[in-house]
Amino acid sequence: MKIGLILNIAKALMVARFKQTFIAAIGVVFSITMFVALLGFMNGLNQLLDGLILNRTPHIRFYNDVKPSPNQPIDLSGKFTGFYNIIRSIKPAASRLSIYNNEAIIRTLQEDSRVLGVAPKISAQVFYNVGTIDITGVINGIDVEQEARLFAFEDYVTVGNFMDLKNTANSIILGKGAADRMMAEIGDVIQATTAQGNRIQLKVVGYYQSGLGDLDNVQSYASINTTQKMLGESASYITDIQTKLNDFEQAPAMAKEYREIFGIDADDIQTVNAQFETGTQIRTLISYAVGITLLVVSGFGIYNILNMMIYEKMDTIAILKAIGFSGSDVNKIFITIALTIGVFGGIIGLLFGFLAGLGIERIPFETEALPTVKTFPVDFNPKYYVIGGVFSLITTYFAGYFPARKASGVDPVDIIRGK
């Protein structure tokens, strides 16, 4: 009943100054709306931009790096043990690019429960022969189905059907930039020369557009079989094994583990793409800073309005104290007012924020660089709504705390005597 009484009095005071209370609540609504909409939009964009690279990057990539042998003859000589040997001008060893025993490796990886999928790949340097001109490029031999399943390959094939790569012999999907330079249409046959000097005719079945210009100028895709044939290698020739994990946070540890087991190079996504992580973090930080600033400003609004209310309602406070309300009761009344503004403003703000997110999601956003995106991306992660709600309560509590403390300290004698 006592809580009921405090709520009652708080309600009466709010109704008496309805206009101010309403404006304070609007301040909270506005700031929470902006907070949620801003974070949702910002993180939608973040995910989109990160996705450009990260979705297509294997979590772990196995390959043979071109590098000098770590075991140099001088280290094996008994005469020089115990010395610190410095060798200048070492050249890379003539190691093979192909991964030895790759079938067994792929099988092992597929059996690992942490692994979502494995896609083999061949990377081949080529020259596209266009008339008298040679354009450099890279043809990636891929397992079309796995590539589509793990790396959303089909999203980036903007013209043509990606499955034609598998179904049509000697076919190629050209990078959009490369195709433009060669003026190659769908159905044209282009000629490429490998680094080994083999020439091959390839039929263009589609265009590939990633949104990253540099990549599209160079990268093209063919099936693994076509690429092996082009290079004159056997069906066991594979230069890269791309792995996608269920939880990509485990990538560094797993890369280390398999590097030792297989004795080949393994790069994890975190090491390769550290800069994306940093960019995302900073963008998120900025949006939180802006959102929290909005909330703090609305907190000052509530503070002002409560302060005014207390000055206007000095008499009421004095009477309440004279008839037996303690300082803490008065304190609770004003905290209740502040929290009521916070709760209602917060709830309506979250609702409006959600609607604003839906609205932003409808705005057309078409750009050459992002072929798969038609409207602005918005992230509706409940996390932002929880944070927004909690922050609206915290700021309104503190905005109410100081005026309430002042009200609880009002000396009724001063007010009654002053009349």
Added chain:
Amino acid sequence: MRGKPVLEAKGINKYFYSPVKTQVLKEVTFQVTRGEFVSVMGKSGCGKSTLLYILSTMDTDYEGNLWIDEELVTQKNSNILSKIRNEKIGFVFQFHYLLNEFSVLENVMIPGLKLDQKSRQELEHIAMEKLKIFDMQDHALKKAYQLSGGQKQRVAVARALMNDPLIIMGDEPTGNLDKKNSDIVFNIFKDLAKEFHQTMLIVTHDPEFAEGTDRIIEMEDGYIIKQ
């Protein structure tokens, strides 16, 4: 029951510090026993209101000792004092001091709601009864600001009676009223004393009002000169 002290003050001294240190109450000692209707008289500035605020436990900055209902209240913490005010003391001020945000009935009920010993229905019933004493039951659902001055003061007295307090304290309860209303309120106090044997301590500078009380305490320059 009669004869038991409700209020006892012993050697109360009070100072004001601004602008300079002045003593407003000097060794004030007196007792109010149950059922007494006491008035405190004196010129303005003699310290009678100040004394009332101390007796009401709202002002705690004094020297000396104060007992209410044979319990020492000096030096008690403010939450306990709030409780004592709520349970044992009813107030009537010179200015009406109703809460304008609430209806007349709610105004009367608030001390009871605060005490929190009876259900809302019971309290509503009690508040109605109190309003009936002063013939104000027809105004129960009006807002406080819709009443005239005399009506407000009657409601204030009804509120003071809400928790059946040990003692009612009044600070010039008729000071702000015209002759007619002041007579009405005065008669209410007299009735309370006669019919309900309500203990009352009323500060006034109206000799006519004081005449009608059981005992007059006269004050001058911070001393009690006659009681």
